[in-house]
Amino acid sequence: MNISLEKILPADFSNRSRVWIYQSSRLLSMQEALTLEQLFADFVQNWKSHGTPVKGYANLIFGQFIVIMADESQAEVSGCSTDYSVHFIKQIEKQFNIQLFDRQMLAFFIKEKVELLPLSQIEYAIEKGFISEETIYFNNLVYTKQELLENWMIPAGKSWLGKRYFKTETSHS
Incomplete structure (x- = not known):
């Protein structure tokens, strides 16, 4: 695997940005990945913490890992905004018939x-x-x-x- 995460992750995000990784129970297809791109864009655009937009990022990496990142240098992620992201991931699980919370x-x-x-x-x-x-x-x-x-x-x-x-x-x- 010759992939540089530096080229994928947003350079303008602080190195202290919070990260959540959700591992899919299977490799997602190209069509599913394209659908996810739009879902990620909508999620990031609507992600807020106490009414303040969260500087967010979401991407599918290696077709199997959903990475969500929040640069808290502008707005800290609150419990409600974390709940919003978890709800978003649960919706993806249902829509794509995958498991994203299996830590085993x-x-x-x-x-x-x-x-x-x-x-x-x-x-x-x-x-x-x-x-x-x-x-x-x-x-x-x-x-x-x-x-x-x-x-x-x-x-x-x-x-x-x-x-x-x-x-x-x-x-x-």
């Missing part, structure tokens, strides 16, 4: 494409060599634009999976 499905970049794997199958996948410490893992819990740029796509061994599943043995003298 983990995403990896394997053989030049995004692969989803249930958390319950991680140990098996490691044991069989499908996933290694170097396999790229999508860390959807990043919180800011800076974290998205630096820590979204990371080797599995450098994520929380490293501590839990890739325990390296240390020699004892």
Whole structure:
């Protein structure tokens, strides 16, 4: 995968901009992606926090991840504006018949494409060599634009999976 997020994300957004990533249960088609473009434009145009427009961004990345970003340097995102974005994502789930809130499905970049794997199958996948410490893992819990740029796509061994599943043995003298 040779894609630079810097070219996709808006340069005029603060690196401290809040980020939400929603992982789709399947790859979306080109037609669905085109439909989403208009939905994203409408969402961003109407996104407000206590009546003040939110400087927002929404995009589909790799055909499988919806990234929503709010630059809070102009208006902080309130509970109501967060609820509005969650409601928007739930509408997308219904319209496209996908799941966007399943945190038990983990995403990896394997053989030049995004692969989803249930958390319950991680140990098996490691044991069989499908996933290694170097396999790229999508860390959807990043919180800011800076974290998205630096820590979204990371080797599995450098994520929380490293501590839990890739325990390296240390020699004892």
